[in-house]
Amino acid sequence: xxLVPAHDPELPGRPPLVLVRVGPFxxxxxxxxxxxxxxxxxxxxxxxxxxxxxxxxxxxWSEIAQAIAGQGPPSATFIVRDLRLPRILAALxxxxxxxxxxxxxxxxxxxxxxxxxxxxxxAGASAAAVLxxxxxxxxxxxxxxxxxxxxxxxxxxxxxxxxxxxxxxxLIVVGIGVNALLTAATTFLLVQARIQDAGRAVLWMxxxxxxxxxxxxxxxxxxxAVLGPLGATLMPALRVLQLGDLGAAALGMRVERxxxxxxxxxxxxxxVAVSVAGPVGFVALMVxxxxxxxxxxMTGGVFLFTGLLGGLxxxxxxxxxxxxxxxSLPVGVVTAALGAPYFLAVLYRSGAKG
Amino acid sequence: MSRLQTEGLTLAYTETRAVVExxxxxxxxxxxxxxxxxxGCGKSTLLKALGxxxxxxxxxxxxxGKAIHRLPTREVARQLGLLPQSPExxxxxxxxxxVHRGRYPHQSVFQxxxxxxxxxxxxxxxxxxxxALRDRPVDxxxxxxxxxxxxxxxxxxxxxxxxxxxxxxxxxxxxxxEVLELIRRLSRxxxxxxxxxxxxxxxAAWVAxxxxxxxxxxxxxxxxxxxxxxPGVLQAVFGVPCDVLACPGFDCSLCLxxxxxxxxxxxxxxxxxxxxxxxxxxGLTLGYGGHxxxxxxxxxxxxxxxxxxxxxxGCGKSTLLRALAGLLPPARGQLYxxxxxxHGWAPRARARQVGLLPQLNAAPPHMSVDEVVALGRYPxxxxxxxxxxxxxxxxxxxxxxxxxxxxxxxxxxSxxxxxxxxxxxxxxxxxxxxxxxxxxxxSFLDMAHQVAVLDLVREMNRREGRTVIMVxxxxxxxxxxxxxxxxxxxxxxxxxxxxxxVIREDLVEEVFGVRSTIFSDxxxxxxxxxxxxxxxxxx
Numbered sequence: 001x002x003l004v005p006a007h008d009p010e011l012p013g014r015p016p017l018v019l020v021r022v023g024p025f026x027x028x029x030x031x032x033x034x035x036x037x038x039x040x041x042x043x044x045x046x047x048x049x050x051x052x053x054x055x056x057x058x059x060x061w062s063e064i065a066q067a068i069a070g071q072g073p074p075s076a077t078f079i080v081r082d083l084r085l086p087r088i089l090a091a092l093x094x095x096x097x098x099x100x101x102x103x104x105x106x107x108x109x110x111x112x113x114x115x116x117x118x119x120x121x122x123a124g125a126s127a128a129a130v131l132x133x134x135x136x137x138x139x140x141x142x143x144x145x146x147x148x149x150x151x152x153x154x155x156x157x158x159x160x161x162x163x164x165x166x167x168x169x170x171l172i173v174v175g176i177g178v179n180a181l182l183t184a185a186t187t188f189l190l191v192q193a194r195i196q197d198a199g200r201a202v203l204w205m206x207x208x209x210x211x212x213x214x215x216x217x218x219x220x221x222x223x224x225a226v227l228g229p230l231g232a233t234l235m236p237a238l239r240v241l242q243l244g245d246l247g248a249a250a251l252g253m254r255v256e257r258x259x260x261x262x263x264x265x266x267x268x269x270x271x272v273a274v275s276v277a278g279p280v281g282f283v284a285l286m287v288x289x290x291x292x293x294x295x296x297x298m299t300g301g302v303f304l305f306t307g308l309l310g311g312l313x314x315x316x317x318x319x320x321x322x323x324x325x326x327x328s329l330p331v332g333v334v335t336a337a338l339g340a341p342y343f344l345a346v347l348y349r350s351g352a353k354g
Numbered sequence: 355m356s357r358l359q360t361e362g363l364t365l366a367y368t369e370t371r372a373v374v375e376x377x378x379x380x381x382x383x384x385x386x387x388x389x390x391x392x393x394g395c396g397k398s399t400l401l402k403a404l405g406x407x408x409x410x411x412x413x414x415x416x417x418x419g420k421a422i423h424r425l426p427t428r429e430v431a432r433q434l435g436l437l438p439q440s441p442e443x444x445x446x447x448x449x450x451x452x453v454h455r456g457r458y459p460h461q462s463v464f465q466x467x468x469x470x471x472x473x474x475x476x477x478x479x480x481x482x483x484x485x486a487l488r489d490r491p492v493d494x495x496x497x498x499x500x501x502x503x504x505x506x507x508x509x510x511x512x513x514x515x516x517x518x519x520x521x522x523x524x525x526x527x528x529x530x531x532e533v534l535e536l537i538r539r540l541s542r543x544x545x546x547x548x549x550x551x552x553x554x555x556x557x558a559a560w561v562a563x564x565x566x567x568x569x570x571x572x573x574x575x576x577x578x579x580x581x582x583x584x585p586g587v588l589q590a591v592f593g594v595p596c597d598v599l600a601c602p603g604f605d606c607s608l609c610l611x612x613x614x615x616x617x618x619x620x621x622x623x624x625x626x627x628x629x630x631x632x633x634x635x636x637g638l639t640l641g642y643g644g645h646x647x648x649x650x651x652x653x654x655x656x657x658x659x660x661x662x663x664x665x666x667x668g669c670g671k672s673t674l675l676r677a678l679a680g681l682l683p684p685a686r687g688q689l690y691x692x693x694x695x696x697h698g699w700a701p702r703a704r705a706r707q708v709g710l711l712p713q714l715n716a717a718p719p720h721m722s723v724d725e726v727v728a729l730g731r732y733p734x735x736x737x738x739x740x741x742x743x744x745x746x747x748x749x750x751x752x753x754x755x756x757x758x759x760x761x762x763x764x765x766x767x768s769x770x771x772x773x774x775x776x777x778x779x780x781x782x783x784x785x786x787x788x789x790x791x792x793x794x795x796x797s798f799l800d801m802a803h804q805v806a807v808l809d810l811v812r813e814m815n816r817r818e819g820r821t822v823i824m825v826x827x828x829x830x831x832x833x834x835x836x837x838x839x840x841x842x843x844x845x846x847x848x849x850x851x852x853x854x855x856v857i858r859e860d861l862v863e864e865v866f867g868v869r870s871t872i873f874s875d876x877x878x879x880x881x882x883x884x885x886x887x888x889x890x891x892x893x
Binding site: 014015019024025026027028110233236239240243244246250252253254292296297 | 709741
């Protein structure tokens with residue numbers, strides 16, 4: 001492996017870039033982004049460890065270490081290994097997936113106001129999950145229903161948008177239409193349902209991690225392990241797509257193929273995350289925006305940073321929802337409470353500039 | 355004293371930088387005043403202030419001796435009509451309704467159109483020759499017709515003073531002529547005062563009785579056009595050496611900007627080390643969704659030369675260029691890159707042979723110049739090999755050649771139009787293709803930047819032997835910079851050959867539908883086009 005400074009002449013604003021070569025792999029890295037990634041990862045690890053100590057029962061660090069290793073008293077092992085750890089890991093995995101999905105969608109349609117929650121993918125998951133809950137099907141299979149709902153919504157949006165190619169403006173309009181339709185269907189199901197079922201459904205729709213178990217964590221980890229790197233390798237294509245279809249095609253890109261790949265990865269990330277945690281709002285919208293603000297335009301490194309930032313936000317929000325408030329709340333309430341003001345601030349600032 | 359004037363006018367959008375500074379100007383009554391200057395010199399801002407759309411920081415715009423921003427809106431609107439640059443029509447509005455909107459300052463609430471309103475609309479339609487088109491939706495009109503419809507709206511306002519912001523930009527020759535003639539008739543026959551911001555100095559020389567040259571918000575020269583458009587003033591305003599060519603039989607002259615590569619003789623450049631494969635079209639028919647845009651076109655673009663494609667708007671120039679880049683499969687016929695059909699190439703391999711710079715590039719938000727130029731290396735990159743020394747060297751060569759190396763880490767959004775266009779060129783150069791296709795590389799640029807970009811294109815061609823094929827709007831630029839000119843009309847090839855064979859009076863009339871006199875540039879021998887109807891006294 002070799003690290004070479006990628007540029008010689010000093011000019012104002014020059015980012016600290018290095019050329020990284022490992023065998024056949026070679027890419028350019030921005031040391032600032034590397035530092036941000038390392039910082040976010042360290043912060044995330046610290047937050048996760050601290051999260052393990054929080055709760056009604058207090059444990060010392062050694063007790064926690066023993067519990068994780070399975071050597072402590074059974075009650076401590078149960079609380080740490082089967083209650084706290086899966087919930088924290090689920091937050092660590094769902095947050096990045098939502099944020100990465102948001103980054104992909106925002107890049108695809110070149111619009112920072114787009115996320116899976118806006119164009120109907122979360123609404124598809126919600127509609128299916130609510131149907132499942134109010135018809136009293138086995139609750140264990142709610143995630144499966146939600147996943148299928150999200151995939152079906154994504155497929156519907158794709159097919160309705162397709163006219164020989166995917167026009168991004170049309171994608172947004174179709175997505176918002178599908179979102180409205182599915183939201184209406186969900187509302188209809190809720191008002192028709194018995195009150196207890198409706199209550200459970202609304203709780204699921206707010207997005208929460210309280211029921212996360214090891215099966216969920218394994219599913220999320222497997223999905224992220226496949227989709228995360230896939231998304232990162234698609235980032236150069238996403239950057240070229242910012243030139244518009246004609247510009248991208250002129251650079252030898254198979255535009256429709258790349259766009260389909262990006263859509264599939266984005267939808268899959270969102271669908272898996274939502275199937276476990278419910279449609280947690282604002283993470284996919286807010287985090288990519290904040291990441292670009294801190295680290296610059298989307299590259300593989302910034303994509304990774306986006307993921308870590310998503311993990312930080314969701315884990316932080318879940319810890320606040322669980323422990324920081326008088327009553328324990330679903331995490332979606334906290335992300336929405338954070339996201340809405342953030343969003344308004346961004347709109348206000350961009351409005352003041354333009 | 356003239357009706358409209360400014361007194362020590364200072365205009366600014368921010369606290370720190372004035373766009374127009376301490377400007378005192380008299381607008382002659384009943385005449386056409388043209389304002390010219392480079393991009394960002396404050397000409398549109400000045401026009402907006404004259405039209406009461408922005409308030410002065412200090413000083414005043416005076417209408418009949420009164421400060422205009424103290425007068426009631428309606429009163430001003432009855433004296434003074436302003437047509438902004440490229441206005442957008444509401445969808446599906448018909449010409450007559452659009453023109454009717456000009457009557458707004460004369461109407462009161464809930465009143466049906468009065469007899470005067472109807473008569474004013476009729477007069478405006480007749481004046482602009484749109485009476486027959488009154489029921490047509492505005493979005494179905496051609497560029498020239500649409501511009502006339504907007505002018506008709508301003509006319510219906512029946513103001514003695516008209517302010518027009520770049521009414522000829524983005525129109526082709528025939529439509530430019532239509533609009534310029536109309537402006538001149540408004541002043542000659544109706545005695546209106548017209549203030550018009552123009553992009554093209556030659557248009558200003560044709561149409562104006564009085565010219566104002568602005569630079570950095572200050573007046574460099576004002577007076578009759580033949581005094582203002584002198585080589586000295588043009589050099590001072592645009593920073594480009596210009597020759598002013600007297601045209602026998604016409605009482606206005608032609609301004610010819612002189613680039614660095616003026617004395618370039620075709621073929622004197624170093625022979626390309628590897629002759630680039632030429633692009634060749636055979637019986638090419640192109641279209642979108644069955645509707646043919648280019649029909650049965652056969653032409654060979656010579657290798658190692660600069661070729662220009664010219665023709666009126668909508669003649670299929672850009673479509674042809676897109677097909678030459680391999681981005682539009684032929685409906686019939688074939689395109690060859692060297693001996694191989696262009697569509698036999700894999701996209702990436704093709705993108706290493708042919709580069710295309712589209713007319714309008716979406717500016718990626720927040721990207722720096724470096725990152726934008728790096729996009730040009732995409733055809734050479736793989737997911738595991740995203741960055742190599744070769745990429746870096748190609749990028750730096752491209753930025754060096756286009757002179758944007760100093761801007762390297764600046765965000766694209768912070769650059770001027772001319773700088774941005776050079777960045778796009780650097781991106782296309784970094785692609786390192788032997789063939790480069792450019793779609794109107796000089797649109798949106800002022801004279802200095804146009805010349806700089808065209809000089810650069812030809813230097814690349816000479817130094818590196820790259821084949822350049824570009825769509826150009828301006829016939830004089832095509833004749834000055836191209837070795838080979840292709841003229842198209844309605845999707846068909848009209849003529850192809852060296853400029854002296856294609857830019858001829860009969861062919862200009864056939865292609866653009868305008869009568870012209872062709873002069874020979876004494877310095878280069880290249881043909882120069884003077885539109886006949888625009889000559890003084892001929893209108």
